[in-house]
Amino acid sequence: MSSLIPALASAVPVAAGWSAHSMWLRRRLEVARRDPLTGLRTRAGFESAAARLVARRSVAVIFVDLDGFKQLNDRLGHATGDQAIRVAGTVMTETIGDGRGVVGRLGGDEFVAVVPLPGSHALPWLLNGLHECLTTPFVYQGRSVSHGASLGGVFAPAGGSLSVLLRRADEAMYAAKRDGGGWRVADLDAPHQPTTNGRRPGRTGGVS
Known part of the structure; x- marks a missing residue:
């Protein structure tokens, strides 16, 4: 002892x-697991948290791509581009909330979110409000800066496949971008568009 x-x-x-x-x-x-520019979850951190949320709640999955981001970088410089990314990250967090939903930056000017919703009727309202917030001009170094945004969203009951929902939201976002920006709602049951390695042929992240 x-x-x-x-x-x-x-x-x-x-x-x-x-x-x-x-x-x-x-x-x-x-x-x-956090993006150093925005503080949002990176892909691995986002997918882990989002998969748990998708498994137990009815959700909207939202894909966001900023329009004219490359031109903004070329015209005003990368510091302004970085500020645009920070502002977009703040908008995503404040609009959707990383406590209520899960928000991530996939890289470049691409953002993604999963947020609990009671029904599909709320998704257009959410996409429209988020689009308005993302495209509101901000002031950086005394200059008003603006850009567009393309959003795609899909609603699904609990127990869906995160990868399928991300693909649907991505396809809807691309449809919005092809039509000049704005937002689109994906039909979960429609045939998906042909893709290469999970992305549409000819499209690379961060260039819009």
């Missing part, structure tokens, strides 16, 4: 050290 007490006492700092190390690892993992 007398030898056990010193052994336990010496183990306490070691256990505390491991606990601190585990907390540090968890923080580093969380940082790695």
Whole structure:
């Protein structure tokens, strides 16, 4: 018994050290799953959280692509482009909420979100409001900056496939972009468009 007490006492700092190390690892993992420019979830972090939400709730899946982003970068510089991405990330978070829904940046000027909805009737209202917020001009370094946005959304009851819903939302977003911007609602039961590696032929992220 007398030898056990010193052994336990010496183990306490070691256990505390491991606990601190585990907390540090968890923080580093969380940082790695967040986009450094916007603070939104990156693809891996988004897909993990979104899949859980899709499995248990009826949801809308929304795909967003900023219109004219490459031209904005070319005309006003990458610092302004970065600010446009930050503003869009803030709009996504404040409109949808990363507590109520799940918001992510896939890269470039592409954003995605999954948000609980009671029914499909609410999706057009949500897309219209989000589009208005995303296309509202903002001021950066004394200059008013504006760009367009194309949005696609799909509603699904609980238990859907996240990959299928993302593809449908992406297709609807592309239809909106092809028609000059705005938003479109996807038909979950319609035949999907041909894609290459899950994306439409000839389209690359970040160039619009």
